[in-house]
Amino acid sequence: MKIVQRSRKIIHIDMDCFFAAVEMRDDPSLRNIPIAIAGRSERSVVSTCNYPAREYGVRSAMSVKKALQLCPHLTLVPSRMAQYQQASQKIREIFSRYTQMIEPLSLDEAFLDVSDSSLCNGSATRIAEKIRQDIFNELQLTASAGVAPNKFLAKIASDENKPNGQCVIAPNQVESFVEHLPLKKIPGVGPKTLQKLNRKGFNTCADVRAADIKTLVRQFGKFGTSLYRRAHGIDDRQVETERERKSLAIETTLMEDIESFEQCMQVVEKLLPKFKERLSKVEDRQIKSQGVKVKFDDFSQTTVENSCDELQQGMLATQLHKALERGEGKKVRLIGLHMGFKSQQVVQINEPQLSFDLK
Incomplete structure (x- = not known):
């Protein structure tokens, strides 16, 4: 491939x-x-x-x-x-001196695409160094940076020399860098996924690279394709300057642990008015799913999610019941509600379009 x-x-x-x-x-x-x-x-x-x-x-x-x-x-x-947001705004202003291709991930991290920048003689390494120096000089805060040919590698690289460090992966270093990369470092590979991979003999990217992609897809479904690409250092995602909202959620940590379905359902009912209020502010988004999240007293958690095209209150009780069953009698410390939205691009693709006869 x-x-x-x-x-x-x-x-x-x-x-x-x-x-x-x-x-x-x-x-x-x-x-x-x-x-x-x-x-x-x-x-x-x-x-x-x-x-x-x-x-x-x-x-x-x-x-x-x-x-x-x-x-x-x-x-x-x-x-x-308020202070964290203020500092974040100043950091973003520093980013904008070097490129307009900025994808904020949260208040404290972002991707920048400097492919077309002529600053620092076009050196992404120097640009990253300058950004980190500007942040320190102006805000007395330190930042770490990862520089690489794609988002996947840049994110992993930024964690290599923390705190206040920088790691550069040049295009000719990608193969050697990813080959021995532990799979737990791949974003999206959580503890349960890692256990499943380890049981099947996959511990590093080298193990994945040695496998046939058809075998990976057969064992892990769509995730197998993504795993294959990451293990080869492949990521063609663009830096998105405008990120669309993919979900809406509300949750509450309880003052005391509870355990009965009735008690938990009361919490869901108390969350609903605020959840509906927030949902009303994004009426332009098309709903694709809803879910109930439960965190137990041992900090393990589960989410039950089902497809739907509108909020179905009757489904919440069923989802909560299933989530509690997964807890096998554990007490509950947090309950949340979640709504997933369709991608705007998918919505546009599914809308009726003009057709042309291209013979």
């Missing part, structure tokens, strides 16, 4: 522990102690933490209770979202 790609220059910029870094910048007394951005309740969840906290095993999405067990002297800092 020979796939020829146009050579591109993609940069992935990822801020280092962004929320925590803003807090440490604004309050120097926090710089050398373990801190986490989180509420003070034991049921709160860590948004992010600084590197001293990570040395104790504290991680994003971890419960505050667990974080304090790992690091009893952890300092909990309340979130200041």
Whole structure:
């Protein structure tokens, strides 16, 4: 399977522990102690933490209770979202000095396509260095960067030399870089998928590269094709300057764990009015699915999703019941509702079009 790609220059910029870094910048007394951005309740969840906290095993999405067990002297800092958004806007302004091809992924990371830039003599490596230096000089924050021929590799590269580092994968280095890449580093390969891959003898990209694509598709379905492409360093996705909303969700972490279906259904019913309100603001989007998310007291979670073209409240009870069955009696700490939307491109393709006789 020979796939020829146009050579591109993609940069992935990822801020280092962004929320925590803003807090440490604004309050120097926090710089050398373990801190986490989180509420003070034991049921709160860590948004992010600084590197001293990570040395104790504290991680994003971890419960505050667990974080304090790992690091009893952890300092909990309340979130200041307005300040993070303000810093993010300034970072984006810095990006725009170098290219208009910017795809924000969140407040603290983005893809940049500098393929056609003449700045720094057209060197993506130098551009990435300049961007990181500008961010530090103007905001006193550090960023890491990955430079590569495509988005997949650039994102992985940005994590190679964190914090405050940079990794460059030149086109002639792609083969050697991906060959021994652990599959767990491929975006989208979560713990369960990784277990399935490992059971079938796939641990690194080299294992996948040695397999026939038909075998991969037979064993893993559509994911097999994607896996084959990533293992060969192939990713033809463009940097999207305008990202369309693909979903809408609402969720709540409960003050106390609950376990009965009736209790959980009451939570769903309380979420519905706000969910409908948010849904009314995106009436231009066509619905393709709805789902119920449940996170259990051991932090495992499941989502039950079904196809539909409008919100079906009657389906929510069935979805919740199925989600609870998967929990096998575990108590529930979080419940959420989710709505998926059709791609605008798919919608346009499916609309009636003019036909022409091209004989």
